[in-house]
Amino acid sequence: MKNAKILSVIAVIFIIAGISAKFFMPSLFYGYIYPFSRIKGSVSITVDGKNIPLSDCKISCIHQDKKEKAHVIGSRLSTRAGKYGRYKFIIEHDGIEIPFYFYQSNxxxxxxxxxxxxxxxxxxxISCTxxxxxxxxxxxxxxxxxxxRTITFDDISPEGIGISSV
Incomplete structure (x- = not known):
């Protein structure tokens, strides 16, 4: 029982330190403490006017020629992305590929x-808004x-469509 109390106090101290770091030292929080996916958002797709749910698509994520896990829940897409460099997503549906990337500047x-x-x-x-x-x-x-952006199939670079704010 005594050990449980000590562990609880330590856990509370770490939670308070993490929350404090987020507000008072955000670069420390995001650099070393942040436990969630670093690239995340929602994606909608239409092909010739027809809405295509992400669940009907094959989705992959590549970072430095290695596959990363891409999480898909409904229209939400995310990946951990804890390293520097380009994270390229490829959404495939009926022979159509939609490649786009985010560049992690740090x-x-x-x-x-x-x-x-x-x-x-x-x-x-492919139009992207x-x-x-x-x-x-x-x-x-x-x-x-x-x-x-609107790009023809022939003009899409091998890296894909650049999305990042950097």
Whole structure:
């Protein structure tokens, strides 16, 4: 019983320290304490005017030629992304690929986003609209960056469509 009380007190101290770090030392919090996915947001897809749920798509995430786990819950998409570099997502549906990436300018950046992809197979284009927001170097939220892009299938770079605020 005594050990349980001691562990409870220690746990409370760590929780208070973590919450304090988030508000008073955000770069420390996001750099070393943050336990959640660092790239997360919602994605909607239409192909020739028809809404496609993410559950009907094959989704992969690649970082430095290694597969990362991409979590999909409804229209929410996320990955841990705790390292520096490019995180490329590929959404595949009926032979159509929608590649896009976020660039982690530091290992602790957190990127939130809301994206809508519209594919026109006749014109062979992918339109992307939405927003993204990351953290600045001190750990504070940046302004939302609006995303409005239309790219032909032939013009998509091997890296995909760049989304990051950096």
């Amino acid at each position: 290992s602790w950046n957190c990127e939130k986003f809301e994206l809508s992809f519209s594919v026109d197979t006749e014109k062979r284009t 939405g927003w993204t927001r990351g953290l600045d170097e001190k750990g504070f939220k940046e302004e939302k960056l609006d995303i409005v």
